[in-house]
Amino acid sequence: MTWLDLSADTGFGVSNLPYGVFSTPGAAPRTGVAIGDAVLDLAAVTGDPVHATGTLNAFLAQGPAAWAAVRARLTEWFTDAWHRATVEPHLVPRDAVTLHLPIDVADYVDFYSSQHHAENLGRMFRPGSPPLTPNWKHLPIGYHGRAGTVQLSGTPVVRPSGQRKAPADEVPTFGPSRRLDIEAEVGFVVGVPSRLGEPVPVGAFTEHVFGVCLVNDWSARDLQAWEYVPLGPFLGKSFLTSVSPWVVPLAALEAARTDPPLRDEELLPYLDDRKERWSLNLQLEVRLNGAIVSNPPFAPLYWTPAQQLAHLTVNGASLRTGDLFASGTVSGPERNQRGSLIELSENGAEPLALPDGTTRTFLEDGDVVTISATAPGPDGTRLSLGEVTGRIEPVR
Numbered sequence: 084m085t086w087l088d089l090s091a092d093t094g095f096g097v098s099n100l101p102y103g104v105f106s107t108p109g110a111a112p113r114t115g116v117a118i119g120d121a122v123l124d125l126a127a128v129t130g131d132p133v134h135a136t137g138t139l140n141a142f143l144a145q146g147p148a149a150w151a152a153v154r155a156r157l158t159e160w161f162t163d164a165w166h167r168a169t170v171e172p173h174l175v176p177r178d179a180v181t182l183h184l185p186i187d188v189a190d191y192v193d194f195y196s197s198q199h200h201a202e203n204l205g206r207m208f209r210p211g212s213p214p215l216t217p218n219w220k221h222l223p224i225g226y227h228g229r230a231g232t233v234q235l236s237g238t239p240v241v242r243p244s245g246q247r248k249a250p251a252d253e254v255p256t257f258g259p260s261r262r263l264d265i266e267a268e269v270g271f272v273v274g275v276p277s278r279l280g281e282p283v284p285v286g287a288f289t290e291h292v293f294g295v296c297l298v299n300d301w302s303a304r305d306l307q308a309w310e311y312v313p314l315g316p317f318l319g320k321s322f323l324t325s326v327s328p329w330v331v332p333l334a335a336l337e338a339a340r341t342d343p344p345l346r347d348e349e350l351l352p353y354l355d356d357r358k359e360r361w362s363l364n365l366q367l368e369v370r371l372n373g374a375i376v377s378n379p380p381f382a383p384l385y386w387t388p389a390q391q392l393a394h395l396t397v398n399g400a401s402l403r404t405g406d407l408f409a410s411g412t413v414s415g416p417e418r419n420q421r422g423s424l425i426e427l428s429e430n431g432a433e434p435l436a437l438p439d440g441t442t443r444t445f446l447e448d449g450d451v452v453t454i455s456a457t458a459p460g461p462d463g464t465r466l467s468l469g470e471v472t473g474r475i476e477p478v479r
């Protein structure tokens with residue numbers, strides 16, 4: 084129960100309490116917690132300077148005990164009417180605030196953990212070869228991306244230019260991408276760093292990872308197809324990666340935890356996650372110009388975030404506060420569960436029909452893509468992970 088007047092279907096109830104960074108006219112960016120249609124000004128209500136830095140990093144670095152203490156306090160404030168007079172003056176309507184990038188992104192890694200996505204892309208990028216590479220079921224494949232171009236939801240998506248060369252072209256040409264795409268992903272935010280040389284085991288996931296956001300890994304498929312051999316993604320994905328403004332703490336996702344899918348190759352011990360249920364029942368939704376074009380389920384992903392973290396540090400690579408690692412494109416087994424347009428349009432061969440009468444293979448200037456997600460809450464409610472959105476702008 085809460086003294087707040089929350090709508091029954093708010094995704095931002097007392098069991099969610101995601102963190103973000105916001106500002107109001109004339110005041111500096113500070114930490115806030117989304118509750119219903121409001122933001123609680125955590126800097127003001129606590130007076131704690133850790134919440135007044137303009138990013139979540141300092142708070143995230145404090146670790147699980149501090150995260151749990153603040154969450155317990157918030158829960159008490161919002162449920163016990165005794166605290167109403169203290170808390171209510173620090174609630175700001177959410178539509179009156181400006182949101183900012185919630186974390187100062189340290190390193191950015193993107194995985195490739197959906198078997199359905201990997202098989203679809205394998206078919207399209209490497210026709211004639213087996214869709215999954217021989218390593219795929221033995222390790223979570225990933226690459227290091229460009230942290231500096233991770234930006235807040237709503238940042239304009241300027242169509243990138245670069246080299247493209249279709250198989251039939253004799254020579255590469257330079258120009259605006261003609262195959263601009265999305266990738267619907269879930270991102271995991273690291274709070275507690277690790278020391279160089281010390282791997283983080285699967286079982287230490289919650290000692291380091293604070294929470295979850297949504298990610299759109301904008302991808303220029305024509306640039307990517309030409310440049311990626313043999314070193315992997317580079318300029319086709321580094322022009323912009325968008326993240327949602329609210330970081331949902333892992334602590335809010337207990338009811339979403341579920342068993343990982345059956346693995347058909349025996350895992351090396353450092354990836355054994357039989358004691359760690361870190362698959363998550365998140366349900367994503369992808370809208371293109373307002374129309375739902377896909378509903379990717381997160382739970383079937385072959386590799387969990389705990390395994391991704393273990394793999395990314397198994398060589399001794401250290402973590403920093405603010406590291407972001409993304410799941411990889413979330414695609415389910417069904418056609419309407421695919422997390423990218425290259426998959427939804429069968430590599431451009433089968434355009435999507437939109438309700439406005441137009442069709443799409445890849446993105447056109449002016450298109451708006453919004454990815455949202457929900458998770459089961461503790462008492463049959465649904466938690467919102469918010470959304471990540473972006474509008475395509477013409478090449479500059």
Ligand SMILES: O=C(O)/C=C/C(=O)CC(=O)CC(=O)O
Pocket residue numbers: 193194195196197200201204205208266268300302311316410411412
């Ligand atoms: O299979 C390929 O060559 C390329 C795959 C991707 O573009 C996917 C990627 O960035 C990782 C992911 O989002 O799953």
Ligand SMILES: [Ca+2]
Pocket residue numbers: 193194266268300411412
């Ligand atoms: Ca990706």
Ligand SMILES: [Mg+2]
Pocket residue numbers: 228229230232233320321322323324
């Ligand atoms: Mg990027």
